Structures are given as structure tokens and as C-alpha cells.
Amino acid sequence: xxxxxxxxxxxxxxxxxxxxxxxxxxxxxxxxxxxxxxxxxxxxxxxxxxxxxxxxxxxxxxxxxxxxxxxxxxxxxxxxxxxxxxxxxxxxxxxxxxxxxxxxxxxxxxxxxxxxxxxxxxxxxxxxxxxxxxxxxxxxxxxxxxxxxxxxxxxxxxxxxxxxxxxxxxxxxxxxxxxxxxxxxxxxxxxxxxxxxxxxxxxxxxxxxxxxxxxxxxxxxxxxxxxxxxxxxxxxxxxxxxxxxxxxxxxxxxxxxxxxxxxxxxxxxxxxxxxxxxxxxxxxxxxxxxxxxxxxxxxxxxxxxxxxxxxxxxxxxxxxxxxxxxxxxxxxxxxxxxxxxxxxxxxxxxxxxxxxxxxxxxxxxxxxxxxxxxxxxxxxxxxxxxxxxxxxxxxxxxxxxxxxxxxxxxxxxxxxxxxxxxxxxxxxxxxxxxxxxxxxxxxxxxxxxxxxxxxxxxxxxxxxxxxxxxxxxxxxxxxxxxxxxxxxxxxxxxxxxxxxxxxxxxxxxxxxxxxxxxxxxxxxxxxxxxxxxxxxxxxxxxxxxxxxxxxxxxxxxxxxxxxxxxxxxxxxxxxxxxxxxxxxxxxxxxxxxxxxxxxxxxxxxxxxxxxxxxxxxxxxxxxxxxxxxxxxxxxxxxxxxxxxxxxxxxxxxxxxxxxxxxxxxxxxxxxxxxxxxxxxxx
Amino acid sequence: xxxxxxxxxxxxxxxxxxxxxxxxxxxxxxxxxxxxxxxxxxxxxxxxxxxxxxxxxxxxxxxxxxxxxxxxxxxxxxxxxxxxxxxxxxxxxxxxxxxxxxxxxxxxxxxxxxxxxxxxxxxxxxxxxxxxxxxxxxxxxxxxxxxxxxxxxxxxxxxxxx
Numbered sequence: 001x002x003x004x005x006x007x008x009x010x011x012x013x014x015x016x017x018x019x020x021x022x023x024x025x026x027x028x029x030x031x032x033x034x035x036x037x038x039x040x041x042x043x044x045x046x047x048x049x050x051x052x053x054x055x056x057x058x059x060x061x062x063x064x065x066x067x068x069x070x071x072x073x074x075x076x077x078x079x080x081x082x083x084x085x086x087x088x089x090x091x092x093x094x095x096x097x098x099x100x101x102x103x104x105x106x107x108x109x110x111x112x113x114x115x116x117x118x119x120x121x122x123x124x125x126x127x128x129x130x131x132x133x134x135x136x137x138x139x140x141x142x143x144x145x146x147x148x149x150x151x152x153x154x155x156x157x158x159x160x161x162x163x164x165x166x167x168x169x170x171x172x173x174x175x176x177x178x179x180x181x182x183x184x185x186x187x188x189x190x191x192x193x194x195x196x197x198x199x200x201x202x203x204x205x206x207x208x209x210x211x212x213x214x215x216x217x218x219x220x221x222x223x224x225x226x227x228x229x230x231x232x233x234x235x236x237x238x239x240x241x242x243x244x245x246x247x248x249x250x251x252x253x254x255x256x257x258x259x260x261x262x263x264x265x266x267x268x269x270x271x272x273x274x275x276x277x278x279x280x281x282x283x284x285x286x287x288x289x290x291x292x293x294x295x296x297x298x299x300x301x302x303x304x305x306x307x308x309x310x311x312x313x314x315x316x317x318x319x320x321x322x323x324x325x326x327x328x329x330x331x332x333x334x335x336x337x338x339x340x341x342x343x344x345x346x347x348x349x350x351x352x353x354x355x356x357x358x359x360x361x362x363x364x365x366x367x368x369x370x371x372x373x374x375x376x377x378x379x380x381x382x383x384x385x386x387x388x389x390x391x392x393x394x395x396x397x398x399x400x401x402x403x404x405x406x407x408x409x410x411x412x413x414x415x416x417x418x419x420x421x422x423x424x425x426x427x428x429x430x431x432x433x434x435x436x437x438x439x440x441x442x443x444x445x446x447x448x449x450x451x452x453x454x455x456x457x458x459x460x461x462x463x464x465x466x467x468x469x470x471x472x473x474x475x476x477x478x479x480x481x482x483x484x485x486x487x488x489x490x491x492x493x494x495x496x497x498x499x500x501x502x503x504x505x506x507x508x509x510x511x512x513x514x515x516x517x518x519x520x521x522x523x524x525x526x527x528x529x530x531x532x533x534x535x536x537x538x539x540x541x542x543x544x545x546x547x548x549x550x551x552x553x554x555x556x557x558x559x560x561x562x563x564x565x566x567x568x569x570x571x572x573x574x575x576x577x578x579x580x581x582x583x584x585x586x587x588x589x590x591x592x593x594x595x596x597x598x599x600x601x602x603x604x605x606x607x608x609x610x611x612x613x614x615x616x617x618x619x620x621x622x623x624x625x626x627x628x629x630x631x632x633x634x635x636x637x638x639x640x641x642x643x644x645x646x647x648x649x650x651x652x653x654x655x656x657x658x659x660x661x662x663x664x665x666x667x668x669x670x671x672x673x674x675x676x677x678x679x680x681x682x
Numbered sequence: 683x684x685x686x687x688x689x690x691x692x693x694x695x696x697x698x699x700x701x702x703x704x705x706x707x708x709x710x711x712x713x714x715x716x717x718x719x720x721x722x723x724x725x726x727x728x729x730x731x732x733x734x735x736x737x738x739x740x741x742x743x744x745x746x747x748x749x750x751x752x753x754x755x756x757x758x759x760x761x762x763x764x765x766x767x768x769x770x771x772x773x774x775x776x777x778x779x780x781x782x783x784x785x786x787x788x789x790x791x792x793x794x795x796x797x798x799x800x801x802x803x804x805x806x807x808x809x810x811x812x813x814x815x816x817x818x819x820x821x822x823x824x825x826x827x828x829x830x831x832x833x834x835x836x837x838x839x840x841x842x843x844x
Contacts, residue, residue: 235739242734344809352805360797367793371781379786384728386736386779393794523707623706633707 003068006056007147010097013049013104014137016042020130024123028195036123040111043126046133047108050101054088057097057146061088066157069150070094076159076600078571086170087160092294092310093146095173099290100136102174102181106210107133110185117206124192125185132184135317143310159600162572168228175221176248180286182214183251186258187283190276191325194332199276204266207279209665211262215255216656222248223649234606236619236637238513238645241390243298246369247289250362254282257358260351268413270340270348273333274355280325285362287318297373343415350408350416354401361397368393402456402507406463409500410470424470428462443515453511461504464497495659499652506648512641519638523631529582530636535618536582537591537636542622545574547599556592572598572605577622577632581611593622617642705738706746711753720753723765726779727752736779 020042027035057070061084066072074091075084089095107129114122140146163169189207193199225245230238239245258278264271292298295311342348368385375383406428407421422429436455443450471489472482518533530537545553548569553576579591591609598605611618616638623633705724711717721738727748729740737745737752748769755765769777781787 234741237739240734338812341812342809344806349809352809356798356801356805360794360801363797364794367790371787371790374789375781375786381786382774382776383781383787384776384779385781385790386726386728386734388726389780389790392780393791397794397798521705521707521710 002056002059003065003147003149006053006060007145009049009052009056010137010141010147013046013053013100014134014141016046016049017130017134017137020046021127021134023127025127028120028123028127033119036119039123039126039130040114043104043107043111043130046130047101047104050097050104054097054101057094058085058088061085064157066155067149067151067153068146069148070146072150072154072157074160075157076571077156078569078600079160079165080568080571082167083160083165083170086164089173090160090164090170093140093144095177096136096140096144097146098174099177099181100133100140102177103129103133103136103184106181106185114206118202120196121189121192121203121206124195125188128188128191129184132188132321135320139310139313139317143313157600159571159598162596162598162601162603162605163232165571165598166228166232168224168232172221172224172228175217175224177221179214179216179218179221179248179255180251180289182210182217183255183279183283183286185210186214186279187321187325190279191328193276194325194328197332197335199265199272199336201266201269204262204275205664207275208259208262208266209660211255211258211279211282212656212660212665215252215259216653216660218248218252218255219649219653219656222252223646223653226649227646230642231608231610232605234608234621235635236517236608236617236639236642238642239387241365241368241387243369244289244293246365246390247285247292250365250369251282251285251289253358253362253365254278254285257355257362258282260354260358264340264348264351268340268342268348270338270342271352271355272336272338273329276333276336277329278355278359280322280329284318284322284325285366287314287321291315291318292369298369340414342413345411345418346416347408347411347413350404350411353404354408357397357401361394361401364393364397365390399452399456402460402503405460405500405503406466409463409496410467425463425466428459428466431462432456432459447515450511450515453515454508457504457508457511459504460507461501464501464504467497490664491662492659492664495655495657495662497655498658499655502648502651502653502655504648505644505651509641509644509646509648513639513645516640517637519635521633521635523626524634525629525631530634532618532636532638534583535588535638536584537618537620537634538580538582539632539634540578540580542632543576543578545570545576547571547573549574553592555590571600572596575622577609577620577634579609579620581618589618591618591620593620595622612643614643616640705749709746709749709753711757716753716756719762720749720756723752723756723762724749726766727769728777728779730773730777 020039024036024039024042027033027038057068059065060068060071061075062081064071064075064077064084066075070091070093074094075087079087083090087094089098107126110117110122110126110129186207189203189210193203222245225248226238229240230236258275261271261275261278265275291311291314294314295308297308297311340348368390371385372383375381406425407418410424411421432455435458436451439454440448440451468486471493472486474482477485520530520532520537522530524530524539526539526541528539530539550567551570552567555578556576573596575595577593577595579593581588581591589611591611593609594607596605596607597603606621609620619637619639619642621635623635625632705721711720724738725736727737729735729737729742729745729748731742731744732740735745737748752765752769755768760768766778770782775782781790783791
């Protein structure tokens with residue numbers, strides 16, 4: 001019954017979306033206020049209906065209602081409650097429902113908080129948002145309905161893919177969807193602005209928070225996925241340039257570009273058409289990502305098992321959205337006038353440089369991701385484009401971007417003096433070069449990766465320090481006066497500093513782990529001591545934990561999920577290797593590396609044991625047992641600065657959030673509004 | 683989609699498993715230099731039955747066989763390029779994770795630099811034009827209405843001044 005209510009609510013939401021995409025739009029064209037005003041309540045209604053629908057599906061998963069086909073194929077009665085809930089979006093149909101729920105949530109937020117928005121812009125952007133919604137409601141209802149019943153009802157379910165039974169991955173999709181779908185808001189505002197033919201500072205002020213929110217959640221979502229890959233896949237890789245990863249990375253790059261260009265629109269009334277184009281492209285890449293993940297056109301380690309027909313449906317949605325919006329862009333954009341005047345060497349110029357490099361690097365990822373399809377189409381040859389290629393062609397653009405970042409960040413608007421800028425940064429540049437040189441010397445030549453990467457990281461970090469000193473007015477101002485001045489800086493400035501510092505931290509982590517990782521792969525049995533360079537690793541024992549043993553194990557640090565589930569019984573059998581990390585005689589930590597076997601899905605997984613600190617991770621994986629002497633294959637790694645990668649991403653995300661709390665974006669902050677049109681009842 | 687990958691996907695089904703990856707202890711060559719080269723090569727060779735993994739990272743039996751082939755060739759004295767050529771001859775270009783630098787693949791390699799040059803050129807020209815036209819060129823001539831309004835203002839001014 002509850003399931004049917006959910007199904008019905010979804011159908012109603014579809015109907016409301018059809019209303020919302022047409023009536024306010026027509027009203028806005030005619031100037032009928034009542035019709036325009038219909039958009040906001042409709043958007044809120046849509047969200048409520050989808051939320052009911054989503055709650056109904058969640059209920060089916062929680063109570064393990066196996067008469068619902070989706071629950072039967074993706075859940076199991078013996079699964080921990082956490083994964084029953086996250087299982088709702090651990091499959092194609094449920095994740096699409098989550099996707100539209102977030103889409104309608106954003107629409108409802110614009111409706112609820114956007115009371116200062118000009119009525120026409122609000123009506124039009126909500127209508128565009130609803131067009132996207134309607135397309136995906138149709139997609140769900142006609143091709144991927146999560147509410148289908150099953151008869152006869154099976155006694156138990158097929159279980160969720162064990163790799164997804166993990167907190168890192170459980171919360172990875174919602175964050176990603178918040179990001180993808182958040183970009184839809186920027187897209188809707190862009191299309192609405194094209195229809196209106198007007199882009200001003202108020203528009204940019206409305207678009208930027210949505211883009212920020214999307215970018216922050218994408219950053220966190222990608223970082224979660226990356227950290228999951230790191231500890232779950234058994235050798236500590238954290239980025240694979242897999243098509244599906246690229247699908248999330250491309251919108252991220254464009255969202256980052258959009259964030260920067262929207263600043264120019266807001267402050268300098270320049271780059272308007274380019275910003276509109278970016279907003280359209282960023283969401284188009286989100287749709288492309290959805291298409292890649294759901295269609296299986298590219299071989300990826302992630303793909304949901306879905307059919308080409310579903311892919312075709314999304315392809316059509318994508319083509320309509322992209323062709324339609326770009327067509328509108330080609331028609332309306334030339335009429336938009338940019339007002340701000342600036343010299344190439346200026347903050348505006350630097351932000352254009354930033355946008356150019358981010359857009360080109362996105363293009364590089366795009367070409368690389370699609371190349372196998374293109375080449376096969378041209379002459380039928382199958383080729384692969386994998387991680388080594390992307391490392392090679394993507395990195396140079398990032399180097400160009402990072403070199404310029406501190407320079408651009410302190411340039412003044414309109415016209416900047418490069419000599420003056422360098423004058424402020426010379427000691428940061430000198431220190432970074434020195435760091436790079438020392439690193440190069442210490443590692444006795446070898447690859448340039450670490451010296452270059454760490455020098456760039458230092459350069460960007462010190463660039464932020466220089467900016468702080470500059471803004472505080474030190475050393476002229478007293479310490480206290482400088483600090484007070486810094487505290488009074490707008491939150492958006494702080495966001496920028498924090499995010500740039502986070503980027504520096506991440507780059508340092510990437511450089512160090514890529515250049516200096518140390519590994520030891522060998523056969524070992526209990527009692528053996530393995531050499532890890534600065535540490536030793538003692539193999540203590542292998543314990544068998546049967547199905548149903550509690551998650552928490554005495555003497556082991558919490559595994560990745562024990563802290564969430566404590567005494568709940570394990571829904572898998574475990575072989576657990578206990579290791580002790582030694583620094584000479586001193587025992588540093590106990591490491592518990594697991595090999596798991598999930599009986600329902602008949603799938604093994606590994607859980608690496610990781611001892612993390614700020615300088616390095618020690619990473620241990622228990623491999624297969626050898627037939628001969630009963631020894632185990634053990635892989636142990638020391639990964640320098642590993643956590644800096646995700647900490648850096650987290651700091652970047654925090655920077656975004658701080659920027660989001662800037663007064664300018666608070667509800668009702670958009671005061672620079674033209675005289676409110678007199679309310680004339682139609 | 684290509685048949686091989688589809689067959690692999692079907693055989694793996696949803697329950698793809700990719701635990702305990704890669705090189706097994708018994709595969710490792712005694713000569714560390716040779717082993718390092720083997721690792722370098724294998725991280726650029728696709729495991730053909732996997733979805734998108736190098737043979738260095740994959741735990742599939744097939745990947746193990748390929749890793750052993752790579753090491754055999756190296757021990758036999760092949761250069762890195764010869765090992766790659768051997769694999770390409772045997773399995774096709776698909777096996778290389780870095781596409782070869784050829785005419786057919788030119789678009790893959792040149793797309794980035796081309797986009798940078800073109801995009802940079804367009805941005806530069808637009809910026810120059812805009813800053814020149816705004817900074818140097820006189821403002822657009824007044825429309826008739828504006829000219830009239832200006833004239834009226836001037837007239838008022840002069841009459842008030844008298």
C-alpha cells in the first residue's frame with residue numbers, strides 16, 4: 001500500500017512538473033503575474049510529492065518488502081540497517097529517484113528563499129528547472145520505475161553489491177547528485193536569463209551560490225569516492241581516470257571555472273556571455289555523466305547494469321537540453337553587452353586565463369574519455385585511453401594554472417602592474433623554488449614530479465600567505481590592527497583563501513604519494529617481519545571470523561564501518577590478518593587487514609588496514625594464501641602525505657562553504673533591485 | 683560497445699570483484715631494475731577481460747598471464763618498446779592504455795594544445811578589441827533623442843547663467 005502511494009505521488013509530481021514548465025513560462029511571456037506566481041507553489045509541491053515517493057521506497061527497503069522488485073534484487077533481510085537505507089540509491093532506479101528528489105529540492109529552495117528574485121526571472125528559471133524534472137520523471141516512470149511489484153514474492157533478496165556496503169560509498173552518490181543537480185540551477189538561471197535577454201550583477205549574485213553549493217558537494221562527493229577507492233580496492237590507488245570518474249570531474253572543472261567567471265559578472269559586469277555558456281556547458285556535462293553511467297557505452301568499472309534503451313532515453317534528454325539551450329544561446333547571446341573595460345593584465349584577465357585552462361583541461365578529459373568511441377566509429381579500431389595518458393596530457397595544464405594562481409589572485413581589477421605583483425610575491429617564489437630544489441637534491445635527481453609538485457604547492461600556499469599579509473597591512477599596521485582588518489574581510493575573500501590553500505595541500509599530497517610511495521609485496525606467515533624502510537611490519541596471526549560475528553573486533557582500530565555498526569552481526573565471513581607496525585623495538589599500531597566473503601552475493605572483498613598520520617599512511621593488504629607452505633601474499637605500502645589529498649579536498653570544500661555564508665548571498669541580501677513592479681491583479 | 687568488453691561484463695555480472703589486486707609475490711623478478719621496467723610497462727597495459735584496469739592493478743588470472751608474458755620478454759632481453767610491440771601485435775592496439783602516437787590518434791594528442799591555442803587566441807583578440815575600442819575609440823555618437831536632450835540641458839544652463 002505504502003509503495004503504491006509512493007508510485008502515485010511520483011505520477012502526480014510528473015503532472016505538476018508539466019504544469020510548472022509551461023504555465024509560468026507562458027505567463028512570463030505575456031506578463032501575467034498570476035501565472036508567473038504559480039511557479040513557486042508548484043515547485044514546493046513537486047518536492048513534497050517526490051519526497052513522499054522517496055520515503056515510500058525507503059520504507060520498502062527498511063522493512064525488506066521483497067514484493068517490490070527493486071528491493072528483492074538489491075537488498076537482503078540480514079543486511080545492516082544503514083545499508084538497507086543506503087541501498088535505496090545503490091541501484092539504478094533508486095538513484096534516479098534520489099536524483100529527481102534533489103532536483104526538486106533545489107527548485108523548492110529557489111521557490112522558498114527566492115522571494116527577492118524578480119518575478120519573471122524566478123518564474124522562468126523554475127519553469128526551465130521543471131522541464132528537466134519532467135524529462136527525468138518520464139524517464140523514471142517509463143523506463144526505470146522503482147515501484148514495480150514482483151510475483152511470486154521471493155523469500156529473501158539478492159543483497160546489495162558488497163562493494164557498496166561501505167560508508168564511503170554509501171554517501172558518495174548523494175553528494176555527487178547534489179553537485180550534478182545543483183548545476184541544473186545555474187543552467188536554469190542561464191536559460192531564463194537568455195529568454196529575458198538580461199544579465200546583471202543581481203543575476204550573477206543569484207547564480208553564484210548555487211554554483212558554489214554544487215561545486216562544494218561535487219568536491220566532497222568526488223573526494224569521498226576517491227577515498228573509498230583508496231581503502232577498498234586493495235592497492236591504494238585513489239584516482240583511475242575511469243570514464244565514470246571523468247564524468248564527475250568534467251562538471252567539477254567547469255563548475256570551478258563558472259565560480260570564477262561569475263565573480264567577474266557580479267563585480268565588473270564583464271564576461272556575461274561566457275558565463276552563461278559555462279553554466280549551460282557545466283550542466284550539459286552533468287547530463288553527459290548521467291548518460292555515461294547509465295548507458296554503458298563506455299566500459300567502466302562503475303557502470304550500473306543498465307540497458308542501452310535507457311541510455312538512449314537519456315541521450316535524447318541530453319540532446320534536447322544541450323541543443324535547445326545552445327541554440328537559444330546562439331540566438332540571444334550576441335545581444336548581451338559587457339560593460340566593464342579592462343586590460344589583459346588585470347584580475348579580469350587572470351580569471352579569463354583561469355577559465356581558459358579549466359575549460360581546456362575539461363576538454364582534454366572529454367576528448368580522452370570519448371576517444372575510444374570516436375576512433376571505433378572512424379575506422380573500427382578499438383583503442384584504450386587510460387590513466388597514463390591522462391596523467392601525461394592533463395598535468396601540464398594544471399601546472400600552467402597553478403603557476404599563475406598566486407599572481408592572478410592579488411592582481412587588481414581593470415589594470416594591474418605585473419612588476420608590482422611580482423614585487424609582493426618574490427619571497428614566496430624564491431622559497432618555493434628553494435623547496436623544489438631541496439627536494440630534487442634530496443631524492444638525488446630522479447623524476448621531476450615531486451620537486452615540481454611540491455614547489456607548486458608551496459607557491460600556491462605562500463601566495464595565500466602573501467595575500468593575507470597584504471590585506472592585513474603588515475608590517476605597517478600593528479599585529480592587532482592587521483588581525484582585526486582580516487577578520488572584517490568579507491567571507492567570500494576568506495573562502496577564496498581557504499580554498500586556494502586547500503588546493504595547495506592537495507597538490508602536495510598528490511605529488512608526494514605519486515613520487516615517493518614505497519611498496520613491499522612478499523609471502524609471509526605469522527611471526528615474519530617485513531621491511532618497510534623506515535618501519536617494520538610484524539605479521540601476528542590470521543583469525544577467522546564467521547558470518548554473524550560482531551563488527552567490532554577487540555584490539556583492532558575501528559574498521560571503516562565498525563564504528564557505525566558496533567555489535568551488529570557481520571553479514572559476511574572474514575579472514576582477518578593482524579599485523580603490528582614497528583619502529584625498531586617500539587610498537588606503533590595494530591593493523592587488521594580483512595578478506596571478506598559475502599555469501600549472498602557470492603563476492604569477496606578486501607578491506608585494507610591503514611595506519612594514518614599527517615606524514616604518511618601505512619597500508620597493508622592481506623592477499624591470497626599459498627597452496628604450498630600456507631604463507632600469505634602480503635602487500636604493504638608506505639604512502640607519504642596520503643591524507644593530504646582528501647584533507648586538501650575537504651579544506652577546499654570548507655572554503656566554498658565559508659564563501660557561501662558571505663552576506664551578499666544571504667536570503668534577502670539582493671537589495672539592488674529595481675522598483676518592484678506594482679502588483680496589478682490580472 | 684565492443685564485444686570483448688561486453689563478454690567480460692556479462693561474465694562478471696554485477697558482482698564485479700576487484701579485491702587484492704595485482705602483482706603476486708611469486709611473479710616478481712630477482713633483478714630489481716628489470717622488475718621496475720616490468721611494473722612500468724604493465725601499468726600501461728590494459729587487462730583485456732577487465733573493465734578498465736591495467737594488468738598491474740588487476741587480480742584477474744588473465745592479467746597475471748599477461749604480467750608473466752611481459753616479464754618473460756624482458757628476461758629474454760627485449761627492450762620496453764619491443765615488449766609493447768609484441769603485445770600490440772598479439773592483442774591489438776586496444777591493449778595499450780596510452781594510445782600510440784599516430785595519424786589516426788592525432789586528435790587525441792593534439793586536442794588539448796589546439797584548444798589552448800585557439801581559445802587563448804580568441805580570448806586575447808576579444809580582450810584587445812574590447813579594451814581598445816572602449817579606451818581609444820570615441821563613445822558611440824549620440825542618438826537623436828539624446829542629442830536633443832543634451833541640447834535642452836545646455837540651453838537651460840545657458841539661459842540660467844544669463
